[in-house]
Amino acid sequence: MEQLPSITDYPAGISVIDAQYHRPGRAAIHLMVENGVAALVDTGTRYSVPGVMAALAHKRIAPEQVAYIFLTHIHLDHAGGASEFMRQLPNAKLIVHPRGASHMANPVKLIAGVMAVYGEAKFRRMYGEIHPIAADRIISAPNGTCIELNGRPLHLLDTPGHARHHYCIHDARSQSIFTGDTFGVSYREFDVNGLEFVFPTTSPVQFDPDAAHASLDRLMALDPKHAFLTHYGRIDNLPHHALHMHALIDAFVAIAQQAPPYPDRHAAIAHALQDLLLQRLMAHGCILPQDAILSLLQIDIELNAQGLGIWLDQITRQPAQTVQS
Incomplete structure (x- = not known):
């Protein structure tokens, strides 16, 4: 059996699973469970899939119980594992920003763009195989979309700045936002006396500072208590971090x-x-x-x-x- 990755459990049925991307603690896949029905937020890469499947088995969650896979955006450290997860999770629907949906159904241009930067050999080592996903399993989610996870409403907000194909998820039950890269990067190694260190990610190719500022303000207007970052895990102290992110x-x-x-x-x-x-x-x-x-x-x-x-x-x-x- 695949060795279990690091798993950190939080209230309201939320778990942070290490995506095992480059190093431990660099990228997370978030699991949310509501009365036996599960969802994943972001997917890591193809190489993240075995560990997450082992984590689901460890939690006695059958593949058929996963109803949704949310992609905050389609950068491959967030979406590279989507096609393999969809193959192994037969009932899952893929929730993706309208600007990214076509690239999940036909990933040729997405793959070519990344290969142009890294070359084919490095691309294969980093991301593995990426396959088309059937269009009837993809839900294109514009701003304001509400997806109910077994009755638990999850509201999606368009949040450009890092990428134009980015949304964040507001989960009122846990008073949390799942922010992909919109609320920056925060590695647990930098925590000091319970206070995290957060900094922006401006990686290629769609950084827009004005949009990044506006998206931060939009998230903070929800008065969240926690943010779950793909890089990495849950942070608190959000008013403090929002000020530092803007600066x-x-x-x-x-x-x-x-x-x-x-x-x-x-x-x-x-x-x-x-x-x-x-x-x-x-x-x-x-x-x-x-x-x-x-x-x-x-x-x-x-x-x-x-x-x-x-x-x-x-x-x-x-x-x-x-x-x-």
């Missing part, structure tokens, strides 16, 4: 706008992001060694620098360039 979005934008032109731009943005996050983590009280911090942040800094560069190209109408990570 860091502006700081990230300023770094991009102050960067030198090609060919030095990407390295300058990445270096400035690294310095900023190290400074903020020290102020937060983090006592991890610097090399340990940078090991945890390396991928995020690289992707954020890429995304900020593409955003600059878009607003200045220059040709977009990406750097392979």
Whole structure:
């Protein structure tokens, strides 16, 4: 039997399951159970599927009991495992943003775009096989959609900023929001005396700072007590974090706008992001060694620098360039 991934259980039938993506504690798949009917929020990659199936078996949840798979957006660390989950969960419907639904039914362009960055060999190592999903099992969910999980209403809100195909889920019963990447990234290794450290994700290719600010405000208007982040798990202290997220979005934008032109731009943005996050983590009280911090942040800094560069190209109408990570 597949070894169980890390599972953290919370009230109201919510569990955080490690997606086993790159390293422990980097990406989560959220499980919600309401009187014997289950849903997953985000899927990790194809390689996340065996561990999650083992977690369901551990919790005595049969594959037939999973009614929905919610994709907060279609970036492959969130959606790469969707086709394999749909194969193994015969009753599940896939809930996806209208801008992403066609890419789940026909993932050719999605796959090609990611392969263009990583190359086919690295793509296969990171994400495995991705297959089309039957259109009659996909529910395109525009803003305001309410999906009932065995009578438990889950409200979907359009939340661009990280991606234009992004929604968040409001679960009034648990006073929680499932935020994908809209509320940023927060690794448990950076928690200090119960206070989390949260920072934005500006990864390619649709970062929009104005939309990111507006989406944060929209989520906070719901007065949530908890947020479940794909990267990683549950955070509290949301008014505090919203203020810091707004400030860091502006700081990230300023770094991009102050960067030198090609060919030095990407390295300058990445270096400035690294310095900023190290400074903020020290102020937060983090006592991890610097090399340990940078090991945890390396991928995020690289992707954020890429995304900020593409955003600059878009607003200045220059040709977009990406750097392979």
